[in-house]
Amino acid sequence: xxxxxxxxxxxxxxxxxxxxxxxxxxxxxxxxxxxxxxxxxxxxxxxxxxxxxxxxxxxxxxxxxxxxxxxxxxxxxxxxxxxxxxxxxxxxxxxxxxxxxxxxxxxxxxxx
Amino acid sequence: xxxxxxxxxxxxxxxxxxxxxxxxxxxxxxxxxxxxxxxxxxxxxxxxxxxxxxxxxxxxxxxxxxxxxxxxxxxxxxxxxxxxxxxxxxxxxxxxxxxxxxxxxxxxxxxxxxxx
Numbered sequence: 001x002x003x004x005x006x007x008x009x010x011x012x013x014x015x016x017x018x019x020x021x022x023x024x025x026x027x028x029x030x031x032x033x034x035x036x037x038x039x040x041x042x043x044x045x046x047x048x049x050x051x052x053x054x055x056x057x058x059x060x061x062x063x064x065x066x067x068x069x070x071x072x073x074x075x076x077x078x079x080x081x082x083x084x085x086x087x088x089x090x091x092x093x094x095x096x097x098x099x100x101x102x103x104x105x106x107x108x109x110x111x112x
Numbered sequence: 113x114x115x116x117x118x119x120x121x122x123x124x125x126x127x128x129x130x131x132x133x134x135x136x137x138x139x140x141x142x143x144x145x146x147x148x149x150x151x152x153x154x155x156x157x158x159x160x161x162x163x164x165x166x167x168x169x170x171x172x173x174x175x176x177x178x179x180x181x182x183x184x185x186x187x188x189x190x191x192x193x194x195x196x197x198x199x200x201x202x203x204x205x206x207x208x209x210x211x212x213x214x215x216x217x218x219x220x221x222x223x224x225x226x227x228x
Contacts (some may be wrong), residue, residue: 006221025184048207049149049157050220054214068217096213100173101159103167 002027002095008037012112019080021107023093028073030097032047037096040078043106044089051093055079085111114138114217116208128198128226134191134219141189142166145212148182148193150204151221158204161193162212167199171212174191176202198226 003026013019029036040053053069056076066081080087087090088111094103120132134146148160161182162171170182181194191208203226209215 005187031213035213039214040216043157048218049215050218051214051216054216060216092159094215096211096215099171101156101162101212103159105222106156 001100002029002098002102004093004095004102004104006091006107009105009107011107011109013083013109014112015085016082019038019083019087019109020077021091021093021109023071023076023078023104025074025076025095027098029076029095030073030107036072038069038071038076039094039096040067041092041094042087042089043092044086047089049092080109083109083111114210116217116219117221118206118208118219121206121224123225123227124198126199126226126228127227128192130198130224131195131198132193132206132208132222132224134193136191136208136210138212141162141184142186144181144210146184146191147209147212147215148191149207149209149215149218149226150202151207152201152204160206163191164212186203188190195224198224202226 005024007022038056041048041049057069090106115137147162163182179197183192205221207221208219210217
């Protein structure tokens with residue numbers, strides 16, 4: 001199975017400051033069709049997960065442009081350019097290239 | 113508006129069975145593969161199972177293989193997860209989601225509790 005390793009697992013941030021979450025996979029996530037199926041999800045307290053980013057860097061409709069995804073191969077990053085109070089929650093990366101699908105452990109973002 | 117609504121969760125004894133349903137609206141069900149993901153209380157997300165648009169191809173996590181069966185009724189716009197031989201470690205919120213490469217939309221989840 002592809003292991004997805006996120007860091008840090010806890011991220012206290014100051015409002016208005018940037019935040020960066022790393023996600024590393026144990027194998028390349030480049031699919032045979034040429035796409036890289038790396039997704040980022042946000043789960044606010046008491047809510048279902050919501051996808052923010054797909055295929056490494058494509059932002060979902062309605063997602064603020066302060067969220068950005070980057071990376072390639074096995075190393076990926078989610079960056080929040082200026083953290084707002086509504087960004088509090090747990091963020092997960094997930095690979096959709098290999099079976100079984102696997103998630104990272106989650107990174108808890110909280111306000112300092 | 114895309115909507116996914118899970119139902120069928122509840123309390124079941126170890127070794128028992130339960131069938132979850134996920135009714136969808138707001139998109140063409142037959143054009144999308146579907147996935148079940150679960151989350152034990154206070155824990156992270158775990159992929160459980162996926163099914164292709166036609167239902168011909170199915171995929172399972174090792175932890176549920178041989179015990180859970182994913183299926184779909186395209187005439188009813190409904191996804192199912194039949195769960196047999198349930199164990200305490202199957203206790204979780206179960207979410208249905210659209211897609212298999214990237215889970216674009218999620219339901220609100222249904223809680224399954226396996227306990228005597």
